[in-house]
Amino acid sequence: MRNIIVKELKDVPIEEKPIEIVERKGLGHPDSLADGIAEAVSKALCKMYMEKFGTILHHNTDQVEVVGGHAYPKFGGGEMVNPIYILLSGRATMQILDKEKNEIIKLPVGTVAVKAAKEYLRKVLRNIDVDKDVIIDCRIGQGSVDLVDVFERQKNKIPLANDTSFGVGYAPLSITEKLVLETERLLNSEETKKEIPALGEDIKVMGLRNGKKISLTIAAAIIDKYVRDIDEYKKVIEKIREKVEKLAEEIAKGYEVEIFINTADDYDRGVVYLTVTGTSAEMGDDGSVGRGNRVNGLITPFRPMSMEAASGKNPVNHVGKIYNILANLIANDISKLEGVKECYVRILSQIGKPINEPKALDIELILEEGYKIEDIEKKAKEIANKWLDNILEVQKMIIEGKVNTF
């Protein structure tokens, strides 16, 4: 019997609160680049371990430091003069002991990690020349031996929690949250890039809701070689505005939405947000894992948040990663039940116990008028139990990239 508790939360629903602040750092933001590389490295290691051993060995590559380079963007196309330096670190099983042959066998952690990082950058930043604009260094080290051992013993079993930790999640997203999230996704979609090739990937969206009014502040890196002069630049900004306005009309019906794009621009002084590569990391902006979006893709100061950096952590037994993702998955399913307005989930682990047996799984619900907690409790528990029963499925979803970590 798992310790699952369902309670009613007597709180004002999010949409009725006077103020909301929501932020999303887009894919090309230095912190997101760090997150994305960390997760790409973890996935590549998972694949390598699976191919070699049929199981995932211990690793946590949730340490990536992006040190900004130096660039001279200019209309028509500038140049990078100093590459971005990216340090991969963290832990991984780099060697194992073949006890029969009495031999140490080294695993291709370094080469796999470096390659994964480069491939990720090429995929995300359309206009970077990975051969000259980036230095990828690697100081990933061997994890402690005990942990390797733990993994070997666990093969085909439910893994044991690596730590005393917790995860939090909630659903559904508020209007403002949806708008912020979808704005970045739209602007970074394949389709938009075809339409507006000058639009870089470093797109930061901040939403401030004050009653029924939402201010959407967007900082979007523009790629210099696609823009001949300030007039073309203005046109690019206008195209972006049009796309976002249309999206806002769909998502934020009934709200007044103000859109601000690249507010630090000063056309008279010739100050605009131009880049060579589409990311501010080209010009001194640094980034690291876990300082940006939470696993639901957002930074939400007035919602429950975990400080855990999910990206790059191993998807096998790192509860800091798994429980944050799981909490969101469970909250999402429960929020769709009739009568549920908002759902908050938190999961506590206990170190050394199977990860499908958390110490506590708390579910708090804000209900629609006329509904009672007793009506919903059973269904909510069923959802939670189903996810815990299939926890290895969550692991698989992570490895296959079906859930995001930032």
Add this chain to the structure above:
Amino acid sequence: MRNIIVKELKDVPIEEKPIEIVERKGLGHPDSLADGIAEAVSKALCKMYMEKFGTILHHNTDQVEVVGGHAYPKFGGGEMVNPIYILLSGRATMQILDKEKNEIIKLPVGTVAVKAAKEYLRKVLRNIDVDKDVIIDCRIGQGSVDLVDVFERQKNKIPLANDTSFGVGYAPLSITEKLVLETERLLNSEETKKEIPALGEDIKVMGLRNGKKISLTIAAAIIDKYVRDIDEYKKVIEKIREKVEKLAEEIAKGYEVEIFINTADDYDRGVVYLTVTGTSAEMGDDGSVGRGNRVNGLITPFRPMSMEAASGKNPVNHVGKIYNILANLIANDISKLEGVKECYVRILSQIGKPINEPKALDIELILEEGYKIEDIEKKAKEIANKWLDNILEVQKMIIEGKVNTF
């Protein structure tokens, strides 16, 4: 006229909520080491800039990556075999243009930063040999030139906000929060170290309150050379327990407090939390800035939190740092007003405007029974205005280390 809003918050006070989770990563935790080094470097740069120019030049050294080493602790004293690698990065004004002499002058950013990092480590980790156990590398780069310029123009004026950002703060701390915070402070105090020299500085405290019961889980690195065998180890753990029990009696009157220390220990298998240096960074645990404690010293998933990494940011115009500290200072003063039970403060900046003119400063109050918001509004605004009037004082407090950033 500043845009300061005071509102009543109709919410259940924290102590009456069913559950609380609170965490503090102690001074020797790898994430806190990263925070502490980042802030030490910033302070040292401030001092250097002041001495050379009478003003603080632009810098943000909030990027420190701690890559774990490799150690073999053992009773009586083991050894480190692979040093901890620490990368300092971020931005700083590394050169200026002497326009009269038509000459570029380089500033001692690298040497000052490296020295500050080593001094900080020596101060915080009593048992580390900085000469062999740590490699301090430095890739701090030049900030963009425009920002240098901005700083020069600002000399002796109120600085302009560097970004659109926000800070959050609240007061008072709950019982659980106080207990978690004070437990780490007690265990890392000069006095306790004299009494229990075997107690390392990597002390992680997690508090879980369930109704009137608090579980305090402490992971404390024990230093091997002070402990001859497992019996002595047990005695050290007992001494720690006694000290914490006493503290809990003082702070958490009326609560049942359970204390768990080094729960992963397994005396039968000889598994104990021994270290050579007092930090888990010696054995593969990595750390980076901004992934640990918020500016109030705690991680509080169910309280408003900012994701901003305050440590290492410049105290002049980085609102991500200043407003988080300021929000806590204001909340703290207001919470002492008669009739105020809890106070939540958030401050929004507007890029390019003086930092004492925020776009909005929201104050939300949970009141004692019988009090009305109208009675308190004026006093609360006075407090907020006083702090904004004296915002350069906050800068000074940061530089002098009178407020913490993690």
Add this chain to the structure above:
Amino acid sequence: MRNIIVKELKDVPIEEKPIEIVERKGLGHPDSLADGIAEAVSKALCKMYMEKFGTILHHNTDQVEVVGGHAYPKFGGGEMVNPIYILLSGRATMQILDKEKNEIIKLPVGTVAVKAAKEYLRKVLRNIDVDKDVIIDCRIGQGSVDLVDVFERQKNKIPLANDTSFGVGYAPLSITEKLVLETERLLNSEETKKEIPALGEDIKVMGLRNGKKISLTIAAAIIDKYVRDIDEYKKVIEKIREKVEKLAEEIAKGYEVEIFINTADDYDRGVVYLTVTGTSAEMGDDGSVGRGNRVNGLITPFRPMSMEAASGKNPVNHVGKIYNILANLIANDISKLEGVKECYVRILSQIGKPINEPKALDIELILEEGYKIEDIEKKAKEIANKWLDNILEVQKMIIEGKVNTF
């Protein structure tokens, strides 16, 4: 009037000396990789400076450290597990002061250097995957400002010597020297690679002449994926032997030549010289600039040698590079004069003087029987003077890669 001295050298000609030791580290040897990268970076910087300023600015990129990786070669194709780490360092003009605009302008030294290094590796090592098998890091720093200034003033003039230094050269090569040099060139030629794709680029040739007998010891990295088993390996070795035997017959007529290939192989124990990438740098062999071949492509312990590392030095005023190349060019031309058996040239610079006015240029000649030094002196001086008159031509030959530096 230049200080050119021509003297007769009363010494036994090289072919009549009892013993000779000659070595060549092939293109894929770690030391040669370092040399080659250093020179490729210098050439790329020359090109960049020329394009931007019409002149070559100060740089010396003669510091490259190749830190070996870790590989598991095996018949049919193994894998690299830890990348080779290559640190580019040295000095270059990274920024200049635009005195009119009162602005510092940064130059693309980092990006150009990193790209040049990768392109060089791709060209030289046919079987390396630069994206995963190599980490290229860069710590090239700004040179001292004075030197930049010197360069600016020198535009279109004969550059001034950067140091008190010297160069040495001789001609012709002995039979053994020719054999060693041509063996490596043959084995690393396009043609041979087509014929024997399994032959890697890390080919070290050592020639020992004892009277009329030459032992040629060749260590040649074999690429695993082209070789299925030990029998195929043996066939590859035999093919190499045949090619070298044929070459030896052409070059070393009248000498007995013994050829030893991969002498550390032990077929019974399965020990063979297999690699994944064609260089021993893949498996822990390190390299750095200036530790391998001299500018004539050889290491010749019993001939005059300079310790100067020519590769990577600037071709404008670094006499350590220019004079070593120049001495060989002059010796070569003089050695073709009738009556000259051997020619030794040394050139001394004086710091601060134009490089076409060396402090001394000594020419020592071993003459054919029946010839007198007086007959040859004038012609020899003419040759030396002609080269000094056209010293900017040497600079051009270096930049265009028409002379080798290692």
Add this chain to the structure above:
Amino acid sequence: MRNIIVKELKDVPIEEKPIEIVERKGLGHPDSLADGIAEAVSKALCKMYMEKFGTILHHNTDQVEVVGGHAYPKFGGGEMVNPIYILLSGRATMQILDKEKNEIIKLPVGTVAVKAAKEYLRKVLRNIDVDKDVIIDCRIGQGSVDLVDVFERQKNKIPLANDTSFGVGYAPLSITEKLVLETERLLNSEETKKEIPALGEDIKVMGLRNGKKISLTIAAAIIDKYVRDIDEYKKVIEKIREKVEKLAEEIAKGYEVEIFINTADDYDRGVVYLTVTGTSAEMGDDGSVGRGNRVNGLITPFRPMSMEAASGKNPVNHVGKIYNILANLIANDISKLEGVKECYVRILSQIGKPINEPKALDIELILEEGYKIEDIEKKAKEIANKWLDNILEVQKMIIEGKVNTF
């Protein structure tokens, strides 16, 4: 029976040759710093291995890259602004397999190496602040496993040669060679430093002999904090000149000796060779192992030289190190025999054979008039055999620092 050959060399003795060029890079020169650190690291590893295993395990730490820093020396005391970066690399046995416990044990290679490097710098550079002026990084990697195995089997036996290589040596030093060597030693002696504290350790001495005239060119870094102004600077230079003049009178009787100190100085323009730390590495001068002095402490382009970098190589089986030292020791002893004017020794190894059984040991002698090679041959062979019989003694001398490697 060893293959030792003694032959007469019919050549002009060195003192009668018209020209000599001799150079010594002093202890504080960047290349010498690299050599010295490499050797200090090797010695420290030898000590560590001996303490732990009673034998020296495999290592070659002959890869050190010194990347110059940035300094602003000035009369009375300037400052370093960017630290010197020093990368330790090479190979060492970093872990061994405890076959009984079936466990990998890591050895303190990183911590020992970093500490040894710092201690060496503190000893050699009296005025450097290792805590802030230098970054010591370490990328020493594990050697290939086979080699570890070779070492284990060799315990207490004569080691087997690691490679096909050779060493060369000669004796006695010429007058010019002695003068160059002793000049640097005098200027870097404890005694001189007490007398002239302003004299730094980066002292490069170049000797050019033309017939009976020797030009001695000295570049000596002067330490700024001990020199108030240009007049004091001139006095320091004069003191140095006096000391060297006195030495030259003792060593170079019968020669005219001209002494040039810091020839690039230009007192009128205020250009002098000032440093903060006593080494030019503080200001952009880079260095690496094996590019400076040979094992006899000198660079002698017209004497036989090996390109081998001796510093940092293991003293057990690396013939590139041992044979160069051995050849000089043997040459030195033989040169003292009656009738011997000059002695040249070269030793060839054969890979895999005991190092006291070289493939060939050639001795060439220039004899005093009236002596015959037959009279000396036996004694010379005895000397060579005695050294080969006691080859483990050479290893001991290296480890104890009784012979120099640069």
